[in-house]
Amino acid sequence: MKIKRIILSLLVAFGLTSFSGIANAACGKISIANMNWASANFMAEVDKIILEEGYGCTVELVPGATMPTFTSMQEKGEPDVAPEFWANAAIIALNKAVDEGKLHSINKAPITGLGEGWWVLPHTLKKHPELTTADAILKRPDLFPHPEDPSKGGFHICPPGWNCELSNRNHFRAWEMEKKGWKIVETGSAAGLDGSIAKAAERGENWFGYYWSPTSLVGKYDLQAVDMGEFAGKDNWDNCLAKPEQECANPKKSSWVKSEVFTVVTDNYKKTAGKDGMNYLKKRVYPGTAMNGMLVWMAENQAEGADAAIEFLKTQESVWTKWVSSGAAKKIKKAL
Amino acid sequence: MDFFNKIPEMDRDALRELKKGIDLSFKEFSREYGDSIEGFFDPLLHFLIWLEKLLVSSPWPLVIGVFGLLAWIGSRSIKLVIGTMVCFVIIGYFGMWKNCMATVAIISVSTLVCIVVGIPIGVLMSKSNRAEKAILPVLDMMQTIPSFVYLIPIIMLLGIGKVPGLLAVCIYAIPPIVRLTNLGIREVDKETLEASEAFGATPFQKLRSVQIPLSLPTIFAGINQTIMMALAMVVIASMIGVKGLGIPILQSISNQYLALGMMNGLAIVALAIIFDRVTQQYGQRIQKHRGQKK
Numbered sequence: 001m002k003i004k005r006i007i008l009s010l011l012v013a014f015g016l017t018s019f020s021g022i023a024n025a026a027c028g029k030i031s032i033a034n035m036n037w038a039s040a041n042f043m044a045e046v047d048k049i050i051l052e053e054g055y056g057c058t059v060e061l062v063p064g065a066t067m068p069t070f071t072s073m074q075e076k077g078e079p080d081v082a083p084e085f086w087a088n089a090a091i092i093a094l095n096k097a098v099d100e101g102k103l104h105s106i107n108k109a110p111i112t113g114l115g116e117g118w119w120v121l122p123h124t125l126k127k128h129p130e131l132t133t134a135d136a137i138l139k140r141p142d143l144f145p146h147p148e149d150p151s152k153g154g155f156h157i158c159p160p161g162w163n164c165e166l167s168n169r170n171h172f173r174a175w176e177m178e179k180k181g182w183k184i185v186e187t188g189s190a191a192g193l194d195g196s197i198a199k200a201a202e203r204g205e206n207w208f209g210y211y212w213s214p215t216s217l218v219g220k221y222d223l224q225a226v227d228m229g230e231f232a233g234k235d236n237w238d239n240c241l242a243k244p245e246q247e248c249a250n251p252k253k254s255s256w257v258k259s260e261v262f263t264v265v266t267d268n269y270k271k272t273a274g275k276d277g278m279n280y281l282k283k284r285v286y287p288g289t290a291m292n293g294m295l296v297w298m299a300e301n302q303a304e305g306a307d308a309a310i311e312f313l314k315t316q317e318s319v320w321t322k323w324v325s326s327g328a329a330k331k332i333k334k335a336l
Numbered sequence: 337m338d339f340f341n342k343i344p345e346m347d348r349d350a351l352r353e354l355k356k357g358i359d360l361s362f363k364e365f366s367r368e369y370g371d372s373i374e375g376f377f378d379p380l381l382h383f384l385i386w387l388e389k390l391l392v393s394s395p396w397p398l399v400i401g402v403f404g405l406l407a408w409i410g411s412r413s414i415k416l417v418i419g420t421m422v423c424f425v426i427i428g429y430f431g432m433w434k435n436c437m438a439t440v441a442i443i444s445v446s447t448l449v450c451i452v453v454g455i456p457i458g459v460l461m462s463k464s465n466r467a468e469k470a471i472l473p474v475l476d477m478m479q480t481i482p483s484f485v486y487l488i489p490i491i492m493l494l495g496i497g498k499v500p501g502l503l504a505v506c507i508y509a510i511p512p513i514v515r516l517t518n519l520g521i522r523e524v525d526k527e528t529l530e531a532s533e534a535f536g537a538t539p540f541q542k543l544r545s546v547q548i549p550l551s552l553p554t555i556f557a558g559i560n561q562t563i564m565m566a567l568a569m570v571v572i573a574s575m576i577g578v579k580g581l582g583i584p585i586l587q588s589i590s591n592q593y594l595a596l597g598m599m600n601g602l603a604i605v606a607l608a609i610i611f612d613r614v615t616q617q618y619g620q621r622i623q624k625h626r627g628q629k630k
Contacts, residue, residue, distance in 0.1 A: 147496070160574070160587040161591050185577065186496075191491065199493075300356070301352050301355075
């Protein structure tokens with residue numbers, strides 16, 4: 001009796017799995033890294049809807065952050081897709097993995113007009129229009145008082161542990177900011193960095209520090225990029241500014257290195273999602289304005305990436321229908 | 337039938353407007369009063385900066401000596417004094433001196449703030465049942481609400497740095513001292529109280545000479561718990577820009593620096609054990625002293 005029941009349940013289970021296999025014959029199970037910042041969160045959700053509805057994949061979103069996700073993709077082949085991977089952090093390891101055929105950077109510019117650097121708020125420029133270059137700003141520490149030591153200028157850097165934290169600390173030395181009367185403001189976390197900008201913008205205070213686009217804050221407060229001058233060579237950047245302070249004895253001042261942002265997939269994705277899935281990710285390029293617009297929408301409505309993905313697919317058809325085949329587009333529209 | 341399958345939900349747009357409204361009114365509040373609130377905390381900020389500078393710039397043997405002395409005053413145990421000094425030497429040897437001093441500064445100031453604010457609240461609660469009923473749920477909320485939730489308004493109001501960090505620590509660490517002060521005073525023997533009343537003690541005299549001394553061991557357990565909880569907040573406080581042992585831990589979380597994280601984590605543990613043992617011994621000693629007098 002007992003054996004009969006076990007066999008029966010096994011049969012049922014088997015039947016069910018093979019049935020679901022048939023349903024998704026075109027594509028299998030894939031996992032997408034849901035990185036812990038808004039634009040990547042939004043992209044992951046859009047990818048999930050398009051791949052599930054348009055191409056019949058079963059998509060699982062896994063939480064991630066740049067380095068942990070990359071390490072896991074490289075070592076374990078999981079998750080399968082990193083939609084917005086900031087590759088500067090791991091370019092050497094990434095190139096190696098690509099050469100070995102483990103990973104593929106299939107889209108080398110998923111968002112246009114992005115970049116890192118130093119920024120100021122627009123109301124600062126209105127009052128002091130000359131402060132468009134880094135050199136001009138560094139001469140005026142008195143305009144940007146440090147919260148804990150108002151006699152010095154406060155320079156907001158990246159939260160601890162981010163790669164940009166190292167380069168900002170090296171920039172601090174390269175521009176001889178200590179001598180010019182500046183002091184680093186530890187921001188502690190992304191929330192801390194964002195909060196410091198939001199607070200300054202709301203209160204009409206001046207703010208100077210590191211930030212990047214695409215972000216809702218850049219869109220919302222119309223942050224203005226500071227002209228940091230010439231890029232002082234790849235060697236200066238790779239072998240000094242990007243290294244820990246002890247390994248960078250003589251940093252030279254330089255503009256920020258061009259941000260390499262890729263969509264990276266594992267070999268498993270290439271096999272499971274097939275040609276259609278690969279083509280979609282290759283064509284999927286968000287115009288910078290559309291992206292910043294979505295990010296502001298998310299911030300204003302306190303929406304999650306999932307809500308934003310639906311909003312985007314509903315309102316910006318002209319952008320995303322170019323990425324998919326017309327058959328898939330129809331299926332996605334129907335599902336919304 | 338539909339009613340039972342789907343929980344009644346607020347209209348999406350109305351909900352959005354509600355959230356926006358709350359945000360907007362808070363932003364207006366912060367624009368209006370932010371500067372004066374910041375000004376209110378200025379003395380605390382200067383004290384914190386002064387203490388940290390003092391700890392970092394004084395010669396290290398002196399600082400360790402003072403810590404040893406404090407441990408001796410607290411515990412009268414030579415073992416503990418040696419343990420304390422060895423711990424600090426090791427922490428310094430592994431390059432964590434500056435961060436450790438910053439953490440000691442913020443922990444001691446927040447403990448101090450918690451004591452100064454918490455004990456009177458505890459006394460008030462013990463005196464009035466109504467106050468107790470009103471304050472208890474607030475304490476429950478302070479202990480359970482995820483800290484990230486109140487970090488957002490604190491940052492909008494006070495920016496990032498030491499003072500908002502201190503507030504975040506205090507919100508989490510103050511409940512034990514309030515609770516245990518209340519409990520300690522309420523547990524004081526009724527007959528002893530009656531005796532003091534019979535001698536004509538005023539309520540204040542009763543509080544000062546009978547209730548507080550008799551509840552000191554419980555209050556000390558509260559202080560001890562407050563310190564422990566303050567130390568548990570070190571990493572969270574670093575997330576809003578407080579310098580200290582939390583910063584390298586955050587660095588190691590995002591880069592998988594196993595050793596760096598472990599070392600700084602253990603430094604926090606060492607601080608916790610030292611604080612814990614010293615305050616506990618002190619609490620026991622004042623109890624013993626009273627026993628002999630009787």
